[in-house]
Structure formats: C-alpha cells, structure tokens
Amino acid sequence: MTTQVPSGSSALTLPVLPPDTDLQTGERVGELIYRTLRDRIISGELRPGARLSVPALAEEFRVSRSPVRDAVIRLVQDDLAREEMNRGAVVARIEGEELVSLYEAREALEWAVARLAAERYTPALRRRLLALLTEHREVAEAGDFARHIELDAAFHREIRQAAQSPVLIRMLDGVQGRVMIAMRSTSLTGGMVQAVAEHQAIFEALGSGDPDAAGEAARAHIRRLKELLRAAC
Known part of the structure; x- marks a missing residue:
C-alpha cells in the first residue's frame, strides 16, 4: 500500500x-x-x-x-x-586527480568482487550479463554515450551483487555513484567498443569459474580507464 x-x-x-x-x-x-x-x-x-x-x-x-x-x-x-x-x-563536481583516485580504489575493488562472483557464478547471472552485453554492443556501435554509461554501470552492478559481499558492495556503490557523476560531465568516452570487448573478456572469465582470470580481467579493464583519465589530467 x-x-x-x-x-x-x-x-x-x-x-x-x-x-x-x-x-x-x-x-x-x-x-x-x-x-x-x-x-x-x-x-x-x-x-x-x-x-x-x-x-x-x-x-x-x-x-x-x-x-x-x-x-x-x-x-x-x-x-x-x-x-x-x-x-x-x-x-558535487568530480574531476581530475579526484577521479583518478576513485579509479585507483575501483581497480582493487572490482578485482575483489570479480573473484568472488566467479566462485558464485550461476546460470541466472550468465543470462543477465549476456543480455546486457548484447544490448551494450549495439549501443556502442551506435555511439550512444548516455546509454553506454547506464549499461556499463549495470554490468558491473550485476557482478558485485553476485559477489554476495555486503561490505564490498557498499564500498563499490559509493565509488560507482561518484564515478557516474563524473562520467556524465566528461568528454572522455573511454572507448565504448573497447569497453564492451573488455566486458566480454570479464564475462568469459567469470564463466570459466576461474577467480584469478576473472579478477585480472576486471582489473585490466579498470586500469585502462584509469590510465586514460590520468593522461587527460
């Protein structure tokens, strides 16, 4: 009611x-x-x-x-x-070195949740991630940056929820919220097609059930974005 x-x-x-x-x-x-x-x-x-x-x-x-x-x-x-x-x-306005610092934290946190998600991978998670990847690929090819941001966030949100770690989820929710603010006001796209390819690599690593591979795929994805942001500062 x-x-x-x-x-x-x-x-x-x-x-x-x-x-x-x-x-x-x-x-x-x-x-x-x-x-x-x-x-x-x-x-x-x-x-x-x-x-x-x-x-x-x-x-x-x-x-x-x-x-x-x-x-x-x-x-x-x-x-x-x-x-x-x-x-x-x-x-808040979030830019420059503050945004780089957020990505430094995010790199470590995304590595941790991807490892846990690989250990707790389910067919339902696979279906949700695959649906997001399919739409994201179409959106990236069309150059729709606003929708790209939403789908990128949704993909990572599914993984951290699958990790089933309340502490890590709270920490990443806080970081991701501030990242979303920054990305909506930046001209740096981070390469949408490349981001989808990296999500595909994370998806495949999760499906393999290998925590090390999943963690490294997630970390490589965030590290690339971090270095792009650092170069733009």
Whole structure:
C-alpha cells in the first residue's frame, strides 16, 4: 500500500508507515528522500553544481525540512554533494586527480568482487550479463554515450551483487555513484567498443569459474580507464 499526495504534485509516493511513525519527520521518509535525490544525482537529472535547497525540496516533497536536511547531509557525507559558501549544498563536481583516485580504489575493488562472483557464478547471472552485453554492443556501435554509461554501470552492478559481499558492495556503490557523476560531465568516452570487448573478456572469465582470470580481467579493464583519465589530467 502507498500514500500519495494529490494529483498535480511532484511529491514522493510514500509507503504506508506504521501508526507510530511521524510522516513529517519519520526516519523512513528521510530514507526515501535520500534515495530519490541520490538516484537523481547518479542518473544525471541533477547535474554537478545544481543546488540542493532544503526549503525548495521540502516544498516539492510536501514534508517538513527536517528529513530533507538529513537527506542532504547524508549526500554530503557520501561525497555526492558539497557545501559551498553562500550557496549551501550543491551536487558535487568530480574531476581530475579526484577521479583518478576513485579509479585507483575501483581497480582493487572490482578485482575483489570479480573473484568472488566467479566462485558464485550461476546460470541466472550468465543470462543477465549476456543480455546486457548484447544490448551494450549495439549501443556502442551506435555511439550512444548516455546509454553506454547506464549499461556499463549495470554490468558491473550485476557482478558485485553476485559477489554476495555486503561490505564490498557498499564500498563499490559509493565509488560507482561518484564515478557516474563524473562520467556524465566528461568528454572522455573511454572507448565504448573497447569497453564492451573488455566486458566480454570479464564475462568469459567469470564463466570459466576461474577467480584469478576473472579478477585480472576486471582489473585490466579498470586500469585502462584509469590510465586514460590520468593522461587527460
């Protein structure tokens, strides 16, 4: 069941909460607002530099300012937003050496989750990855960079979920969210067709059940992108 605000509003559709939960300040509402804003940032709907005005967002979501303020604070803590003088919180800009540093961390983390995913490989995972690869190949050949970013993220998300390691998943989710912000505002494509070929190599290594091969394929893929970014700095 859900609770909806009147039609014509852009407010959130909120789940029906237990009777002892305050809709205006309840933690669950704050979590929904946080996830909604995070999704908007990662999808590119909220661009780097966009203001996260607590009063404006509270009015949009039809809630008090308290849960919105808490959500914005969490975004700042996650490095998805930053506080700027005289502007308040804005969506983070991630570029240059900071982006290279993210890829250094990502190289190690993707290596680890690929190894685990190879050990826990299933036919269902194979089907999902193959479907993503098939579409990604078509998108890369068509030169659709926006969709390329989405499919690239989806491919890696499937692998880290398959690793079944909550700690690694949380760490990579944080890194990947910031990478998505950066890639939507860069002119560096990283070679879409080459990226698909590297995903194919990861896919084959995972299917072989060899953790070492899967880890090295994932690491080589991220390392190439890291070096491209470093050269562009």
